[in-house]
Amino acid sequence: MQFPRYKAVLAAAGVAAALGLSAAAQSHAADHAANVPLPKVIPGFDASAMNTSVNPCDDFYQFACGNYARLHPIPSDLPEYDQFVSLYEFNTAALHRIVVQAEHAGPHRTANQQKIGDYYQACMDTSQIDRDGLAPLKPMLDRINDLTSKKQLPALIADLNNQDVTAFVNFGSQQDLKDASKEIAVIDQGGLGLPNRGYYLRTDPRSVKLRQEYVQHIANVLQLLGDPAAKAQSEAKNIMQFETELAQASMGIVERRDPYKTYHLETVTAFAPTVPVLDVPEFLKATGAPPVTSLNVAVPGFFTGLNKAIEDTPLSTLKDYMRFHLADSYSEQLPQSFDEEHFAFYGRDLTGTPQQQPRWKRCVSATDHALGDALGQLYVAKYFTPSQKKEALTMVHGIEAAMQQDIEQSSWMSPATKQKAIQKLHMIADKIGYPNKWRSYAALIIKPEDALGNSRRAREFETAYQLNKIGKPVDRNEWFMTPPTVNAYYDPSQNTINFPAGILQPPFYDKNEPAAINYGHIGAIVGHELTHGFDDQGSQFDGKGNLKDWWTPQDRKNFDARTACIANEYSSFTDAGLHVNGKLTLGEDTADNGGVHLALMALLAREAMDGGHIPGPAPSAAAARYTPEQQFFIAYAQNWCSNMRPQMTRMLIQSDPHAPDAIRVKGVLDNMPQFDKAFSCHVGQPMDPAKKCSVW
Numbered sequence: 001m002q003f004p005r006y007k008a009v010l011a012a013a014g015v016a017a018a019l020g021l022s023a024a025a026q027s028h029a030a031d032h033a034a035n036v037p038l039p040k041v042i043p044g045f046d047a048s049a050m051n052t053s054v055n056p057c058d059d060f061y062q063f064a065c066g067n068y069a070r071l072h073p074i075p076s077d078l079p080e081y082d083q084f085v086s087l088y089e090f091n092t093a094a095l096h097r098i099v100v101q102a103e104h105a106g107p108h109r110t111a112n113q114q115k116i117g118d119y120y121q122a123c124m125d126t127s128q129i130d131r132d133g134l135a136p137l138k139p140m141l142d143r144i145n146d147l148t149s150k151k152q153l154p155a156l157i158a159d160l161n162n163q164d165v166t167a168f169v170n171f172g173s174q175q176d177l178k179d180a181s182k183e184i185a186v187i188d189q190g191g192l193g194l195p196n197r198g199y200y201l202r203t204d205p206r207s208v209k210l211r212q213e214y215v216q217h218i219a220n221v222l223q224l225l226g227d228p229a230a231k232a233q234s235e236a237k238n239i240m241q242f243e244t245e246l247a248q249a250s251m252g253i254v255e256r257r258d259p260y261k262t263y264h265l266e267t268v269t270a271f272a273p274t275v276p277v278l279d280v281p282e283f284l285k286a287t288g289a290p291p292v293t294s295l296n297v298a299v300p301g302f303f304t305g306l307n308k309a310i311e312d313t314p315l316s317t318l319k320d321y322m323r324f325h326l327a328d329s330y331s332e333q334l335p336q337s338f339d340e341e342h343f344a345f346y347g348r349d350l351t352g353t354p355q356q357q358p359r360w361k362r363c364v365s366a367t368d369h370a371l372g373d374a375l376g377q378l379y380v381a382k383y384f385t386p387s388q389k390k391e392a393l394t395m396v397h398g399i400e401a402a403m404q405q406d407i408e409q410s411s412w413m414s415p416a417t418k419q420k421a422i423q424k425l426h427m428i429a430d431k432i433g434y435p436n437k438w439r440s441y442a443a444l445i446i447k448p449e450d451a452l453g454n455s456r457r458a459r460e461f462e463t464a465y466q467l468n469k470i471g472k473p474v475d476r477n478e479w480f481m482t483p484p485t486v487n488a489y490y491d492p493s494q495n496t497i498n499f500p501a502g503i504l505q506p507p508f509y510d511k512n513e514p515a516a517i518n519y520g521h522i523g524a525i526v527g528h529e530l531t532h533g534f535d536d537q538g539s540q541f542d543g544k545g546n547l548k549d550w551w552t553p554q555d556r557k558n559f560d561a562r563t564a565c566i567a568n569e570y571s572s573f574t575d576a577g578l579h580v581n582g583k584l585t586l587g588e589d590t591a592d593n594g595g596v597h598l599a600l601m602a603l604l605a606r607e608a609m610d611g612g613h614i615p616g617p618a619p620s621a622a623a624a625r626y627t628p629e630q631q632f633f634i635a636y637a638q639n640w641c642s643n644m645r646p647q648m649t650r651m652l653i654q655s656d657p658h659a660p661d662a663i664r665v666k667g668v669l670d671n672m673p674q675f676d677k678a679f680s681c682h683v684g685q686p687m688d689p690a691k692k693c694s695v696w
């Protein structure tokens with residue numbers, strides 16, 4: 001289940017992982033260089049990005065970030081450049097040093113070094129990949145080609161699901177939303193190659209064109225698999241028709257934000273007859289999951305739709321559909337023509353990026369994806385010190401204390417609900433940097449010169465790991481992001497806030513900057529994740545992580561009125577010619593607003609505790625021209641300095657629960673009297689509207 005992430009589709013990194021967008025002017029020179037240079041680090045206070053000729057009360061984003069786009073042209077291999085990408089690029093270069101070292105560590109290397117080194121080596125060995133051609137995929141292609149009846153589908157669908165190939169459904173494990181102590185099986189809608197349902201149904205010219213490009217992409221992949229051009233074209237149209245039927249049966253992204261709408265615990269016996277084509281008992285057995293008698297059928301309507309779509313579609317089309325997704329899913333481990341074709345659609349058409357990332361970057365990401373804890377251990381040993389962890393924890397505790405105070409002082413909650421909220425707050429676990437216990441990869445076989453086999457085994461290893469949780473106790477220490485990730489998250493079922501070592505770095509946390517700047521950066525991010533525990537979704541879960549109403553009806557009504565104010569405010573904003581969908585971004589917007597508010601409270605409390613002194617080093621001369629509060633707001637705004645291709649902006653508005661970057665600045669600061677005071681803004685100026693929204 002997708003929970004609200006800090007920046008879900010994290011620029012290049014997230015898109016690379018989520019959509020397989022990727023890279024490369026394949027510079028083999030850089031590939032084998034032991035060290036690519038570590039990119040320049042952007043400082044916490046970036047005076048060069050500011051355009052001080054703009055009045056901060058008119059447009060604070062332009063004031064704080066007005067020169068950023070000019071100074072940071074988007075590299076040709078990325079859909080955007082921003083502060084997250086700058087750190088992502090730094091971390092990727094740092095990880096590159098580690099994987100190359102592991103590759104060449106000699107006969108005495110550790111088991112983890114062998115896996116990391118060989119995974120990276122095999123991924124980089126494009127001559128071997130080209131020589132192998134389609135051979136590594138042949139056993140799976142044969143299985144698909146050999147199908148003679150739809151009755152054989154369930155076992156194959158299970159196999160594709162285990163390999164994380166897009167095919168019909170998503171099956172996995174999750175914490176039971178209503179009993180967070182349990183791990184249960186979940187089956188959910190799936191099977192789409194475009195980012196979500198809306199992409200299949202919108203009728204505007206851009207959406208129509210993108211669908212044509214997708215159909216062409218399908219045809220191109222089938223042609224690469226050996227189908228004659230004309231045949232591939234008609235196969236692609238049929239596949240598109242089938243996916244459109246699945247899209248029609250799917251739940252939209254706004255509706256999916258309501259946790260009750262994706263929670264339907266059913267017995268296998270009751271669920272099975274609703275989708276006979278899946279032969280549920282047979283399918284479950286084939287996944288290798290522990291036996292279950294019940295499961296969460298996340299979107300029941302999808303499965304009746306799926307059943308009809310499979311019944312109505314000829315077996316030959318279903319086979320083409322599976323062949324296409326199988327090959328596309330492994331495009332990075334197949335000959336260059338597949339890799340380039342995948343990028344042509346997911347990189348160029350969907351996000352407007354002209355060039356693929358160099359292969360070394362993609363292979364570093366792939367190694368992180370496959371062996372996150374093994375690589376992460378080596379990363380944190382080098383790039384995350386105990387003092388960084390200690391400082392982060394001090395900040396987190398201060399921000400939690402601010403949240404408690406904010407709840408206690410709230411004018412719109414009754415004492416009963418306040419008490420429950422504080423109880424929940426106290427039960428949040430703070431996870432900083434990396435897991436307490438590293439995961440073992442002993443059972444995962446990684447071989448040199450076997451890129452596709454390695455990828456397949458890593459995917460199956462991961463699925464088996466997730467499925468094995470079913471019926472076992474929940475491990476609250478587990479992380480869902482790898483240590484070098486430039487991101488953070490709140491998990492409502494675990495009731496934890498999680499900050500990987502990868503984001504606790506400059507510019508977000510910079511030990512050379514005073515606390516005023518660090519609280520504007522990482523402090524606002526900490527506050528953001530904490531607030532997720534109390535946004536429109538998180539507030540429906542209790543301290544134990546159970547979906548359970550702990551609000552009085554009147555307090556819930558007050559809360560809903562306050563969040564509606566935020567949803568309306570953000571819906572009035574536009575970017576790239578599209579309206580922000582305030583209902584889609586509500587959780588993130590609430591978290592942004594609360595986050596900055598709480599980080600400022602915590603900063604002022606820390607200042608007071610220090611006798612009016614801001615902890616940390618003195619500000620640079622450029623920063624010292626501003627008061628500590630002004631520095632704080634500039635730092636917050638500079639979290640969102642970015643330069644983005646319009647295609648990417650449009651894709652994010654149509655799929656990402658976060659508002660566009662400049663709006664994350666404007667929306668929050670419009671609502672903050674403290675900002676108006678810090679910059680002497682007057683009611684009626686653009687950054688000081690009379691109507692202000694606030695929840696936390």
Ligand SMILES: [Zn+2]
Nearest residue numbers: 004005006591
């Ligand atoms: Zn978030």
